[in-house]
Amino acid sequence: MNHDNVVYSARNIITMNPSRPTATHVAVRDGRVVATGSADELCVNGARLDNRFADKVLMPGFVEGHAHIMEGLMWKQPYVGAFDRRSPEGKVVAGVPDIDSIVSRLQQAEAAMPDDNSPLYAWGFDPLHIGGKMLTRQDLDRVSTKRPVLVVHASFHINNVNTATLELADLLHATDISGVVAGADGLASGELQGIPARMRLFRALGHNPLAGTITEADVRRYAASSCVQGVTTITDLHNDLNDPTIEVYRSVTSQDDFGVRLVPALAAVSHTPEQAIAKLEALRQQPSAKLHYGIVKLVVDGSIQGFTARLRWPGYHNGAANGLWYIAPEELPRLVDKYHRAGVQLHIHTNGDEATEAALDAIEAAQIAAPRPDHRHTLQHCQMADAAQFRRMKNLGVCANLFANHIYYWGDAHYELTMGPERASRIDATGTARRIGVPFAIHSDAPVTPLAPLFTAWCAVNRVTSGGRVLGRDTEALTVEQALAAITVDAAYTLKMDHLVGSIETGKYADFAVLEDDPLSVAPEKLKDVAIWGTVVGGVVREAPRA
Amino acid sequence: MRKATATIPVTVIGGFLGAGKTTFVNHLLATGGPRTAVLVNDFGEINVDATLIQGHDGTTMTLTNGCICCSIGTSFIETMCKVLDAEVPFERIVIEASGVGDPWKIAEIALIEPTLRLDRVIVLADASRIAALIDDARVGATVRSQFERCDVVLLSKTDLVDAATRAAARAAVLALRSDMRIVETTRDSLPTLASLDAPGKVSAFRADSPPVDHRETFRSFAYRRDGAFDRGRIAGAVAALPPELLRLKGSCRLDGEDAPQVFQMVEGVWSLSPSAPEQSESGIVLVGVGTRDLPPPSVLDAILDRALAAGAVS
Ligand SMILES: [Zn+2]
Numbered sequence: 001m002n003h004d005n006v007v008y009s010a011r012n013i014i015t016m017n018p019s020r021p022t023a024t025h026v027a028v029r030d031g032r033v034v035a036t037g038s039a040d041e042l043c044v045n046g047a048r049l050d051n052r053f054a055d056k057v058l059m060p061g062f063v064e065g066h067a068h069i070m071e072g073l074m075w076k077q078p079y080v081g082a083f084d085r086r087s088p089e090g091k092v093v094a095g096v097p098d099i100d101s102i103v104s105r106l107q108q109a110e111a112a113m114p115d116d117n118s119p120l121y122a123w124g125f126d127p128l129h130i131g132g133k134m135l136t137r138q139d140l141d142r143v144s145t146k147r148p149v150l151v152v153h154a155s156f157h158i159n160n161v162n163t164a165t166l167e168l169a170d171l172l173h174a175t176d177i178s179g180v181v182a183g184a185d186g187l188a189s190g191e192l193q194g195i196p197a198r199m200r201l202f203r204a205l206g207h208n209p210l211a212g213t214i215t216e217a218d219v220r221r222y223a224a225s226s227c228v229q230g231v232t233t234i235t236d237l238h239n240d241l242n243d244p245t246i247e248v249y250r251s252v253t254s255q256d257d258f259g260v261r262l263v264p265a266l267a268a269v270s271h272t273p274e275q276a277i278a279k280l281e282a283l284r285q286q287p288s289a290k291l292h293y294g295i296v297k298l299v300v301d302g303s304i305q306g307f308t309a310r311l312r313w314p315g316y317h318n319g320a321a322n323g324l325w326y327i328a329p330e331e332l333p334r335l336v337d338k339y340h341r342a343g344v345q346l347h348i349h350t351n352g353d354e355a356t357e358a359a360l361d362a363i364e365a366a367q368i369a370a371p372r373p374d375h376r377h378t379l380q381h382c383q384m385a386d387a388a389q390f391r392r393m394k395n396l397g398v399c400a401n402l403f404a405n406h407i408y409y410w411g412d413a414h415y416e417l418t419m420g421p422e423r424a425s426r427i428d429a430t431g432t433a434r435r436i437g438v439p440f441a442i443h444s445d446a447p448v449t450p451l452a453p454l455f456t457a458w459c460a461v462n463r464v465t466s467g468g469r470v471l472g473r474d475t476e477a478l479t480v481e482q483a484l485a486a487i488t489v490d491a492a493y494t495l496k497m498d499h500l501v502g503s504i505e506t507g508k509y510a511d512f513a514v515l516e517d518d519p520l521s522v523a524p525e526k527l528k529d530v531a532i533w534g535t536v537v538g539g540v541v542r543e544a545p546r547a
Numbered sequence: 548m549r550k551a552t553a554t555i556p557v558t559v560i561g562g563f564l565g566a567g568k569t570t571f572v573n574h575l576l577a578t579g580g581p582r583t584a585v586l587v588n589d590f591g592e593i594n595v596d597a598t599l600i601q602g603h604d605g606t607t608m609t610l611t612n613g614c615i616c617c618s619i620g621t622s623f624i625e626t627m628c629k630v631l632d633a634e635v636p637f638e639r640i641v642i643e644a645s646g647v648g649d650p651w652k653i654a655e656i657a658l659i660e661p662t663l664r665l666d667r668v669i670v671l672a673d674a675s676r677i678a679a680l681i682d683d684a685r686v687g688a689t690v691r692s693q694f695e696r697c698d699v700v701l702l703s704k705t706d707l708v709d710a711a712t713r714a715a716a717r718a719a720v721l722a723l724r725s726d727m728r729i730v731e732t733t734r735d736s737l738p739t740l741a742s743l744d745a746p747g748k749v750s751a752f753r754a755d756s757p758p759v760d761h762r763e764t765f766r767s768f769a770y771r772r773d774g775a776f777d778r779g780r781i782a783g784a785v786a787a788l789p790p791e792l793l794r795l796k797g798s799c800r801l802d803g804e805d806a807p808q809v810f811q812m813v814e815g816v817w818s819l820s821p822s823a824p825e826q827s828e829s830g831i832v833l834v835g836v837g838t839r840d841l842p843p844p845s846v847l848d849a850i851l852d853r854a855l856a857a858g859a860v861s
Contacts, residue, residue: 034613170659177655196655203631203660208624274829310685322688325647328564329685354685 005029005047006539009039011520013058016489017505024056025100028510031289031538035506052541060503061482061535062509063231063491065181065401066347066380066443069214069264070156072222074447078109081124081154083409083466085450088224091547098130099139102151119148119165119205120427123447126154128305128413129466136183137190139329146426148205154448155306158193159201166190169204171197206303209296213244217254219262226260228544229452230513230532233261233492233501237347237380238297240270241279253291259535259542260512263495265295265347269326273338289538292497296339297380298348299326304383304418305410307435309352311384317356317420333362336377340366345496346377347401353384356494360392367396381445383413383428384419390429390436399494402428404442404460404486405449411465424471430460430486431476441491442483454519456484458528480524512536554664555631557640557657558740561650561693562671563680567703567734568643571671574737581638584630585660631662639666647689651696666740667698674705674731678719691723699728699743706733707767707836729770768792768835768844770851775800776831777856778819784854785817791841797833799820803854 005027013023015036023036027047035042042050077086080102083095096102102125110120127134135156140149140162148165152158166172166188175182179194192201228232241264252258254388266276276296283293288318301323302308302467308323317320327335339346350356356379363377375459378399379385383406385393393400406414407428415424417461426432442456460483463473478486492502501511516531534543558575560568568717572585640663644650650668657665670693673680681691694700700720704714713731721727730738778801788795794810799819807822810833833851841847 011849170661174659177659179655194652194655195623196652196659199627199656200659202624203628277828325686325689328647328689331564331646358685 004254005034005042005045007039007042007047007049008053008058009049009051010053010058011055011498014060014424014484014518014520015505016060016485016503020505024503026504026510026512028536028539031510031540033504033506033508033510036504053514056533058504058536059230059513059515059519060488061501061513062230062487062536063233063441063489063495063497063502064226064443064446064451064453064487065232065235065378065441065494066236066237066403066489067234067320067446067451068448069218069222070540071447071451072218072220072224073125073214074222075225077121077123078105079124080105080122080151081126082129083450086225086228086452087547088221088228088545089547090228090545099133099135099381101134103139103142106140106149106151110143110147110149113147117147119150120144122149122151124149124154125160128410134189137161137163137166137188140190149484150201152472155303156448157306158191159198161190161192161201163190165204169200171200174200213247216248216252220258223260224545225446225451227535227542228532229454230515230535231260231451231453232511232513232535232537233263233495233497234451235295235495236262236264237295238267238299238349239264241266241283246283248401249291250286250288253288256516256540258290259537259540261290261292261509261537263292263295263497265297266293266467268296268298268339273335273342277339277342277344286484291430292495294345294496295347296344298332298335298346298359300332300350300359301326301352303407304351305413307418309384310354310358311352312354312357316418317423318417320418323355325355329358329361330360331381333365336362337366337369340372340375340377343371343372345375347380347494348377349380351381351383353389356382356385360389360396360398364392365398373397376439376494376496380443384423385429385432386426387429387432387436390432390438393433393438394436398438398440400433400438400440401443401491401494402430402433402440402460403445404428404430404456405444407463408459408466411451411463411471412467412469415469415471416463426472426476428460429472429476430478430482431472433440434478434482439493441494442486443491452528453487454530454532455528457487457519458525460486461524461527480520480527483527484519510536512538514541554662555637556642556666557642557654557655557663558666559642559644559650559657559668560671561644561648561668561685561697562646563673563677563693564646565691566646566671566673566677567701567732568646568671569732570703571669571701571737572641572643575641575740582635583641584633584637585643586626587628587643597790614842618798627656631660631740641793643688647686649692649695654696667743668696669699669743670694670697671701671703672720674702674708675718677702678712678715681719681723694720694723694727697727699730701738701810702729702731704733705731706735710757724779766845768795768837768841770795770833770835770844770848771831772852772855773830775802775804776854777802778804780854780856781817781819784850785815787850788812788815788847789837789842790815792837792847795833795835797831799831799833800829 007025008027025042026036027034027042059246079093080096082097085093087093096105143149149162151160170512171180172188174180174329175188179197181189181191185188253262301310307320310323348359350359376399378401381403382400383403414427444451444456444461460478463471463477487504492498502508514533519530562568640654644653654665654668657663775801797808799810800807808819809822811818
């Protein structure tokens with residue numbers, strides 16, 4: 001052993017390394033784990049003992065396999081979702097459970113703004129979480145009749161605006177446009193969606209609040225949120241990766257004080273396969289410890305709760321029309337084949353089971369045409385797959401990243417409206433995946449739902465909805481140990497990073513989540529309440545901000 | 548607040564993948580007309596014609612992305628805003644909608660944006676497969692929705708099908724909307740926008756009594772390789788192609804040369820011409836049409852492979 005080793009003692013170390021599952025000490029050098037073990041084993045040859053974590057529990061830093069940099073952008077604006085959420089400053093921002101409390105939060109934000117008629121933006125609204133109530137322009141007129149007020153939904157596809165905004169954009173009478181919803185009075189209600197209405201809105205305002213270049217501050221906010229939640233490796237799972245973004249990512253992740261490993265996925269939709277493959281090849285020329293390129297993201301269908309996911313027979317439980325293909329099923333095999341042959345790892349968004357089927361067909365054809373070991377193509381969300389589809393995944397070498405947070409946030413809607421009782425019970429079927437042996441992770445899709453892997457694990461363990469309904473716990477729930485694997489080493493596997501991160505063992509990065517309590521000894525229903533002290537990334541200790 | 552500008556007509560071209568949207572857009576550009584901005588929002592498909600669009604003398608813009616979700620919608624919006632704010636205003640905007648999108652949802656932009664007016668929505672339908680697509684279990688609803696509010700349907704590739712298929716295609720489209728105006732076209736007889744304005748002229752494109760022998764059917768062929776041709780070997784390979792291959796066209800790379808080339812072959816006579824410098828397609832993408840006796844693709848592939856530069860990966 002080397003005298004430069006630092007040996008951290010801890011109340012317990014859950015290594016997620018099956019060969020040595022627990023330890024009391026971990027030796028670190030040059031940002032990597034030298035070994036785990038006991039004091040006797042590690043405190044040798046002048047190694048320096050550091051007891052700062054003596055009353056903490058160490059785990060491998062959490063790996064969020066599906067989240068978006070937008071999480072770092074949204075916190076510049078007030079949050080008006082129904083559930084509590086933790087900001088990058090570590091502050092718990094309370095949920096606003098009805099229209100009146102949304103309006104009063106917006107009024108407070110408005111009062112703090114300069115009197116210049118600049119627009120007020122807010123985010124996180126979901127009518128499904130407040131009894132189906134929609135924000136009307138009249139509600140938002142109580143916030144301001146002068147300045148534009150815009151609230152973007154949790155889905156990011158719908159905006160609600162006040163009358164001043166509708167007048168500015170000439171949309172008050174434009175209810176013949178399909179994305180401009182009419183209110184009871186025949187005028188626009190303030191709910192706007194679709195490209196034409198959005199474009200008019202942004203032209204009237206002079207800019208698009210969600211567009212523009214990602215800044216270093218946005219990425220640092222994303223890293224701060226990660227630290228608050230014990231995350232040390234995080235994806236940005238759909239990015240055009242234009243040159244300014246690439247430069248910001250390169251610059252910020254090369255700084256010593258930047259505290260998370262970033263894994264961007266290139267958006268297939270903005271590139272031809274040839275362009276995407278060439279771009280990734282160039283990006284991978286400059287290997288970096290905290291920036292990992294290599295994944296391409298394909299989006300096959302929409303969302304289940306938005307009724308835009310593609311479902312197999314019998315379709316939506318409430319009879320809604322089937323959803324949208326974002327890539328035609330006949331085009332998907334050609335795209336998959338190109339990337340597959342080029343050695344690219346694909347992460348394929350499929351929410352509905354018909355989209356999952358199309359993706360599996362495409363991967364199967366690509367595997368037959370050009371067999372490739374260990375491709376680890378991963379189906380993202382994959383919320384409705386049944387056992388037969390998981391068996392195909394297993395046979396094709398496909399991984400899944402299941403959207404466990406959906407069970408809590410939209411499980412009731414899935415039971416009552418979208419899927420009905422049987423399919424809702426096996427939503428995000430972690431138990432089936434385990435029985436069949438499909439490698440899988442679980443995720444938040446932040447900012448769609450909050451970034452918080454321990455909460456995600458709690459969802460997969462307890463399978464309880466926000467309305468208190470239990471969905472398939474007997475057959476699909478994970479044990480706490482299994483859920484912890486799904487937010488660490490198994491998530492790393494889906495990113496092809498399990499040789500670098502995901503467990504505390506010799507040779508891997510010294511990336512830790514520092515916990516105040518032991519997730520394996522708290523009651524499973526308390527898993528989400530285990531407090532997080534901070535993280536260690538590449539041996540650099542970082543206490544999470546608390547506000 | 549708003550600049551007083553003359554309104555710009557917007558033509559939206561819709562239709563499922565492979566219906567011939569890009570061919571038609573190319574045709575509109577090739578047949579002249581005003582300064583046109585073209586927005587193409589189907590990037591997934593290898594599209595030989597899209598590479599040609601990029602080469603069009605600087606008055607056109609090949610632009611990404613469409614209507615599928617927030618971020619993509621956003622970049623389409625940004626592109627459209629750039630077109631609207633161009634210093635020298637465009638005189639026409641043509642938008643090629645996504646093959647799985649609803650062209651009307653794009654067309655509505657022209658109804659609410661003050662500087663725009665909607666010219667029309669044109670939907671292309673491939674005569675050889677539209678009847679099947681309309682009833683397809685997976686994409687039928689997507690395809691049907693594209694026709695709901697279009698002004699005219701261009702039934703494409705009518706020279707590649709027999710009379711019964713053509714009639715079935717017409718019937719399937721008319722079953723969606725009995726008032727639908729259908730113009731039958733071939734690759735060599737595409738209408739211009741002006742000719743579509745005048746119903747009398749448009750009938751010239753109807754194949755009610757076309758001078759086409761419908762006992763003949765055609766086969767298409769596509770050749771795709773990642774490598775490059777050796778300039779010196781092309782002539783030999785082309786000479787070896789069977790006479791049943793009538794046409795072959797697309798883009799290719801040449802070994803040792805940076806600029807991509809446009810390759811064209813009609814009945815054995817072939818040419819190479821430089822492609823646009825900003826052209827981004829890599830490798831070789833050729834599409835061809837032959838008679839129904841065309842040998843199988845593996846035979847044609849093997850012949851064309853002889854023109855590949857040594858070391859090229861197939
Ligand atoms: Zn996502």
